[in-house]
Amino acid sequence: xxxxxxxxxRHELLKIDGQLLEVKVRLNPRARRMIVKVNPSTGEICxxxxxxxxxxxxxxxxxGEKDWIARQLAKVPQPVSLVPGVSxxxxxxxxxxxxxxxxxAPVWCEDGxxxxxxQATHAPRRVxxxxxxxxxxxxxxxxxRHGEKIGVKPSRITVRDTVSRWGSCSxxxxxxxxxxxxxxxxxxxxxxxxHEVAHIRQMNHSPRFWAEVxxxxxxxxxxxHWLRTHGRELQRYGLKA
Numbered sequence: 001x002x003x004x005x006x007x008x009x010r011h012e013l014l015k016i017d018g019q020l021l022e023v024k025v026r027l028n029p030r031a032r033r034m035i036v037k038v039n040p041s042t043g044e045i046c047x048x049x050x051x052x053x054x055x056x057x058x059x060x061x062x063x064g065e066k067d068w069i070a071r072q073l074a075k076v077p078q079p080v081s082l083v084p085g086v087s088x089x090x091x092x093x094x095x096x097x098x099x100x101x102x103x104x105a106p107v108w109c110e111d112g113x114x115x116x117x118x119q120a121t122h123a124p125r126r127v128x129x130x131x132x133x134x135x136x137x138x139x140x141x142x143x144x145r146h147g148e149k150i151g152v153k154p155s156r157i158t159v160r161d162t163v164s165r166w167g168s169c170s171x172x173x174x175x176x177x178x179x180x181x182x183x184x185x186x187x188x189x190x191x192x193x194x195h196e197v198a199h200i201r202q203m204n205h206s207p208r209f210w211a212e213v214x215x216x217x218x219x220x221x222x223x224x225h226w227l228r229t230h231g232r233e234l235q236r237y238g239l240k241a
Contacts, residue, residue, distance in 0.1 A: 012059045014045070016066050016073070023047060025058040034058070036065050038072035041163040041235035045069060077236035082127035084116065088237055090131075092185030097127060106130075128179075128238050132159050135182035142193040143175055146216045152200040163235050166227065167192045169199035180234045184226070191223035 012023045024046040034054055036047045047058040062069065080086060084099040090109065100115040107116045107130035114130070116123045136159045147153050155173040167177045175196045181189045194216035202209035213220060 012062075014059060014062050014066070014069075016070050021045060021073075023059065023062050025049065025055060027052065027055075034061050036062050036069065038069055038076070039163065040072070040076060041232055042239065043073050043076040077233055079239040080237045082124045082131075082238055084120065084123060088114070088127075088131075089183045089234075090114070090134075091182065092188070097123070099123070109134075124238070131182055131238075132179045135159050135177070135179040138182060138189065139175070139177050139193060142190055143197055146194050146197040147200070150198070150201055150212055150215055152197065154197070154200065161238075166231070167196040169196045169203070171203060173200050175200075180237060183234050183237060184230075187217075187219075188223040188226050191217050191220060192227075 012025060013020045014023045015021075022045070024044065026046060026048050027050075028048050029050055031048050031050045034047065034049050034057070036045065038045055045062065047062050049055060049058050080088070082088065082097060084097050087094045087096045089095070093112070095109065095112055095114045097114045097116060099120065100117050103115055103117055106118060107114065107126050109115070109130075114127060116126050116130075118126065136157070139159065140157050143154050143157055152173070154175045156175070158174070158176045159179045160176050162176075162178045165178070166181060167175065169175050175193075177192065177196070181192055194213055198209055198212035198216065201212050210220075217223075
């Protein structure tokens, strides 16, 4: 089965262990060779080819790597829906999601519980909106605080649903963060925000950049290690199965 979104992207179906899986085929003239990748957070399968001539062979190439693909898919964290009965980490602390018949808001947090009103089918979206709102407030407060320390001010702060990066900084001083950082311990979130604020001063990873980061957070190794060790686990929350 094949359908085309744009000239540089195709979608194929590949059967692995009896299951039909979507394979994205991308054109990249800069690629040195045909390569298959599996996103470690989402399980997305992608084959990159150099030219249009390589498109017909892309699925055969992926099929030849199906054992490797299956092993990589087995490592991908299983999605966790944001529904009542599920526990999610908020600021690194486990919170159980519970249904409420009534309350002060559609979703609110109290004594280690995230309460959500309304129909069960609406719970995932409402809890997600709540977490994103909490993330935005925290990002804005931390970014302004760190910015004051080194004499910079972000022009904009946005919250995104990303799985490839935790934060980014543009040349226009616009900062962007993954909402899932609100699930991590505070020292991890604080480090990522400090990292991106420091980029306003230094759009690189030079010694000068790291000197700016160290002005904002005393320990950079602990949060970096935490993200390497546990970051992938955060990516499963809110993903569609």
